[in-house]
Amino acid sequence: MTTPDLSTDVRWPDVPAVHGWLSLDRRGGWRLKGEPVTHAGLNGFLNTNYRSDSDGNWFVQNGPQRVFVTLDYTPLVLRLDVDSSLTAHTGATTAPAIAAYLDEDGNVLLQVSQGVGLLDDRDLPAFVEQCQADDGGPASDAAFTEVMGGGSGVGSGVIWHGLPLQSIRHAEVAARFAFQPRPEP
Structure with missing residues (x-):
C-alpha cells in the first residue's frame, strides 16, 4: 500500500x-x-x-x-462592559471606540478598529448616562434629539468618552463603512 x-x-x-x-x-x-x-x-x-x-x-x-x-444592521454588535470597555457579540474585546454615531431612530453605532458595531439596545441607558454636554454636565434630551434629527454632529453638545456624538442616517451606514448587509450569490 x-x-x-x-x-x-x-x-x-x-x-x-x-x-x-x-x-x-x-x-x-x-x-x-x-x-x-x-x-x-x-x-x-x-x-x-x-x-x-x-x-x-x-x-x-x-x-x-x-x-x-x-x-440586521451592522457586522458587529457591541456590549458596553461595566468598565466602559466594549465586547463584540463574538465575545472578543474590541479596541476602544474611535467614533460614535446616533441614527434617526436612536440607535448608537460605535466605530472600532475592527469595524462598525451597533450598541446592544440593553446598554443604551448606561451609554446615555456616560454622555456629557460640552460643559461637562449631563447631555440634554434636546441635544440627543438634535443629533437624531441630523444635527451637525461634531459640536452637537453630546460627548461620550471624549468622542462627539455624530449624526448618521441608517440608510448610509453600510456604504459609509463598506460592508454588505445582504451578500449576493
Whole structure:
C-alpha cells in the first residue's frame, strides 16, 4: 500500500457558498433560517469563524465553505462592559471606540478598529448616562434629539468618552463603512 504524498498542495473540494441561511440580529444573536441558534457549541463555532472578505461581505468559514451572513444592521454588535470597555457579540474585546454615531431612530453605532458595531439596545441607558454636554454636565434630551434629527454632529453638545456624538442616517451606514448587509450569490 502506498502512502499518499501530503507535501503537495492539498486543495479543498469545490463547495458552493451558502446564502440566505445565516443571519445576525440586532442583539448579536445568530439565526439559522430565521430561528435563534441556542446550541452553545454552534454559537461558539460561528463566533470563532466569523470574518469578512475584501468586498465587505461577512461570512462564517465552515471548512471549505463560506456561509454568508445577512446582517440586521451592522457586522458587529457591541456590549458596553461595566468598565466602559466594549465586547463584540463574538465575545472578543474590541479596541476602544474611535467614533460614535446616533441614527434617526436612536440607535448608537460605535466605530472600532475592527469595524462598525451597533450598541446592544440593553446598554443604551448606561451609554446615555456616560454622555456629557460640552460643559461637562449631563447631555440634554434636546441635544440627543438634535443629533437624531441630523444635527451637525461634531459640536452637537453630546460627548461620550471624549468622542462627539455624530449624526448618521441608517440608510448610509453600510456604504459609509463598506460592508454588505445582504451578500449576493
